[in-house]
Amino acid sequence: xNEIPGTTFLLNVVFAVSLLATVGGAIIAVLSQRIIRGVCxxxxxxxxxxxxxxxxxxxxxxxxxxxxxxxxxxxxxxxxVMLAEPDExxxxxxxxxxxxxxxxxxxxxxxLGWGVASxxxxxxxxxxxxxxxxxxxxxxxxxxxxxxxxxxFEVISLVLLVAVLxxxxxxxxxxxxx
Amino acid sequence: MNNPTFYDRPAAYLILAAALLAIGILxxxxxxxxxxxxxxxxxxxxxxxxxxxxxxxxxxxxxxxGQVVVLFIMGLAAAEVAVGLSIIIxxxxxxxxxxxxxxSEMNG
Numbered sequence: 001x002n003e004i005p006g007t008t009f010l011l012n013v014v015f016a017v018s019l020l021a022t023v024g025g026a027i028i029a030v031l032s033q034r035i036i037r038g039v040c041x042x043x044x045x046x047x048x049x050x051x052x053x054x055x056x057x058x059x060x061x062x063x064x065x066x067x068x069x070x071x072x073x074x075x076x077x078x079x080x081v082m083l084a085e086p087d088e089x090x091x092x093x094x095x096x097x098x099x100x101x102x103x104x105x106x107x108x109x110x111x112l113g114w115g116v117a118s119x120x121x122x123x124x125x126x127x128x129x130x131x132x133x134x135x136x137x138x139x140x141x142x143x144x145x146x147x148x149x150x151x152x153f154e155v156i157s158l159v160l161l162v163a164v165l166x167x168x169x170x171x172x173x174x175x176x177x178x
Numbered sequence: 179m180n181n182p183t184f185y186d187r188p189a190a191y192l193i194l195a196a197a198l199l200a201i202g203i204l205x206x207x208x209x210x211x212x213x214x215x216x217x218x219x220x221x222x223x224x225x226x227x228x229x230x231x232x233x234x235x236x237x238x239x240x241x242x243x244g245q246v247v248v249l250f251i252m253g254l255a256a257a258e259v260a261v262g263l264s265i266i267i268x269x270x271x272x273x274x275x276x277x278x279x280x281x282s283e284m285n286g
């Protein structure tokens with residue numbers, strides 16, 4: 001695999017950058033005071049996640065991650081941020097009890113993450129010995145979508161249709177009422 | 179799994195998924211506005227996707243299944259964001275606020 005010396009090191013560096021972007025972006029998305037910075041952190045997190053998907057042998061998913069999440073979901077959230085005024089008030093952040101609750105939530109979430117990680121690492125996963133069913137390419141994925149998963153494919157198209165209609169109905173109804 | 183490369187071991191991906199889940203739940207608890215909670219929910223979705231992809235890449239005989247599941251998660255997340263944001267806009271029109279403390283009309 002290593003024709004060029006240092007390829008492994010370079011790949012490790014790229015992978016570490018992806019991991020850092022994912023975790024750092026998620027932390028920014030969750031903890032920043034202003035929501036618009038949170039959205040930018042979310043976009044950074046999703047771009048890093050696309051890199052992680054690339055390392056997981058799924059370049060199509062990396063493309064879709066950037067296209068759908070960064071291109072559609074983040075932009076939609078930015079539109080909602082512009083229509084509403086979501087900035088959190090600073091005043092109710094300062095009391096002592098809220099700091100205690102924040103510390104408790106942090107401890108509980110660290111414990112949760114530690115527990116889930118140790119469960120996942122300690123699980124007795126078995127590596128499949130038989131040859132893989134397909135090569136995981138885009139062509140194989142298209143065939144699987146239209147044969148094995150055709151029912152789920154149809155159902156999710158229905159879900160998206162109903163979601164679009166419901167979003168239009170809810171937003172429009174609010175406009176008529178006020 | 180005695181591979182020298184960092185990115186070919188499942189541990190990195192599983193720890194990443196657990197960290198994303200913890201960060202997302204922390205945000206879901208701490209955020210006081212509905213949009214902030216929606217963003218944290220997206221982080222939790224990302225954790226689920228990474229977990230599916232990691233287990234599929236390393237432990238599944240069918241490389242396609244995880245990718246299809248993650249595609250479905252992406253579709254569901256897009257639908258969730260569309261409906262959630264329209265609800266948030268409707269709430270903002272009626273209450274002039276999207277802080278989760280103010281939307282408490284059905285609070286007993």
